[in-house]
Amino acid sequence: MRVSIVGGGLVGLSLSVELARRGHAVTVYEPEPLARAAATRSAGLLVTILPDHLLPLALETREFVEGLREGLVRDVKALWIARDKPCMDGVLRSHERYGLNSVWAHDPGLPLFSGEHAALIEESIIDVGGLMGTIYEWATRLGVEIVSGARVTWRRGYGPSWKGETLHGEVVVAAGAWTGLLVPDGSEYFMPYRCQAASIEGANPPLPIEDDSLGYYIVPVSPNRSNIGDGANTPLTDPDEGFIPDPEDSYNVLERYAQRNSRAWESRVLQVWSAPCNTTGDGLPIVDYHESGVLVVSGLNGAGVTLGPALARIAADVLEASREPPSIFRFSPSKRVRPGRPLEPYDVCG
Ligand SMILES: Cc1cc2nc3c(=O)[nH]c(=O)nc-3n(C[C@H](O)[C@H](O)[C@H](O)COP(=O)(O)OP(=O)(O)OC[C@H]3O[C@@H](n4cnc5c(N)ncnc54)[C@H](O)[C@@H]3O)c2cc1C
Numbered sequence: 001m002r003v004s005i006v007g008g009g010l011v012g013l014s015l016s017v018e019l020a021r022r023g024h025a026v027t028v029y030e031p032e033p034l035a036r037a038a039a040t041r042s043a044g045l046l047v048t049i050l051p052d053h054l055l056p057l058a059l060e061t062r063e064f065v066e067g068l069r070e071g072l073v074r075d076v077k078a079l080w081i082a083r084d085k086p087c088m089d090g091v092l093r094s095h096e097r098y099g100l101n102s103v104w105a106h107d108p109g110l111p112l113f114s115g116e117h118a119a120l121i122e123e124s125i126i127d128v129g130g131l132m133g134t135i136y137e138w139a140t141r142l143g144v145e146i147v148s149g150a151r152v153t154w155r156r157g158y159g160p161s162w163k164g165e166t167l168h169g170e171v172v173v174a175a176g177a178w179t180g181l182l183v184p185d186g187s188e189y190f191m192p193y194r195c196q197a198a199s200i201e202g203a204n205p206p207l208p209i210e211d212d213s214l215g216y217y218i219v220p221v222s223p224n225r226s227n228i229g230d231g232a233n234t235p236l237t238d239p240d241e242g243f244i245p246d247p248e249d250s251y252n253v254l255e256r257y258a259q260r261n262s263r264a265w266e267s268r269v270l271q272v273w274s275a276p277c278n279t280t281g282d283g284l285p286i287v288d289y290h291e292s293g294v295l296v297v298s299g300l301n302g303a304g305v306t307l308g309p310a311l312a313r314i315a316a317d318v319l320e321a322s323r324e325p326p327s328i329f330r331f332s333p334s335k336r337v338r339p340g341r342p343l344e345p346y347d348v349c350g
Helices: 010-021 055-068 085-097 128-141 176-182 239-243 247-258 262-266 301-319
Strands: 002-006 025-030 073-081 118-126 145-148 153-155 159-162 170-173 191-201 209-211 216-222 225-229 268-279 286-289 295-298
Touching: 002 010, 010 025, 010 128, 010 295, 010 301, 055 073, 055 128, 055 301, 085 118, 128 145, 159 170, 170 301, 176 191, 176 239, 176 268, 176 295, 191 239, 191 247, 216 247, 225 247, 239 268, 247 262, 247 268, 268 301, 286 301, 295 301
Parallel strands: 002 025, 002 170, 025 145, 073 209, 170 295
Antiparallel strands: 073 118, 153 159, 191 225, 191 268, 209 216, 216 225, 286 295
């Protein structure tokens, strides 16, 4: 089979490797010389605090990344502060079912954050720069053609085109936050928003923390530095605005962390960066054929590192017609963006 992939971000490149391994001829179109994709700017958390039906996808991504090269995945224990105990218990049961050794953090000696809603969760941190470089290497080694400087447009009556020529074979659109602009009526289903993180110096936590109760995460990256961010989603009219960070927001995140750890007031923000993320009306991705005939894989929200490679595998199966797109990932009325939406995408506590 011949496949053209629009977008050389984490999803597009993972899919290209998956298809090339299965013996298909693949071309990836990417407008930037080096992908400016969201993944390289992400915090790299392979999140396991997910609804039960999505957790296997995170584990599949971990397996995919580990299989590319050693050293890209670092397994960690993270401290998760849940909003309530029933929610925490549900996630712990789900972790047990899938062989993850996560436990209720009731030990009063735990620094900073013990309590009845806290758990030590098995998660992983992915070296995203290394991952993107390695996938790129694999793709070229497997004979994937990567066309850089190629901004694909939708040619009325012909579909996705570049330099006036319609793309060949099966076409997959994996253009992240730009998908809504590229696919006809795409903006009805996809909403771009800014995903942001900051590097801070001082007041490092002893381990990564995901605080759902106050709404922030913090990941220590060296003895004195951490990355900090949240899941806020302010809609953007133009995805490119997502590259313009909003420093004030990072101070808001730091303030929330300071409610747990007063030493955070001594830290300073060193750098703030951002990229556009993309979500749908119900916060879950779309992996499905658009009525125009292209396969769309997009709307991964702030969890594309966690879910991207696994969704790429699903997309490869769908292209080979060996499986139907799962119903939760299909175009449907619930995916339409509505005012006040989207919801928190992977909210386990609903
Ligand atoms: C600050 C930050 C922190 C994050 N933290 C995490 C985290 O800890 N864990 C996690 O799981 N996820 C995280 N994410 C989210 C994750 O990075 C994204 O969900 C994921 O990278 C999306 O991948 P993608 O391939 O769908 O889109 P992208 O990575 O955005 O790739 C889309 C590609 O399509 C290309 N493109 C656009 N228009 C066209 C066109 N017309 N023709 C051809 N190509 C086109 C773009 O140039 C781009 O390279 C974070 C993101 C950010 C920004």
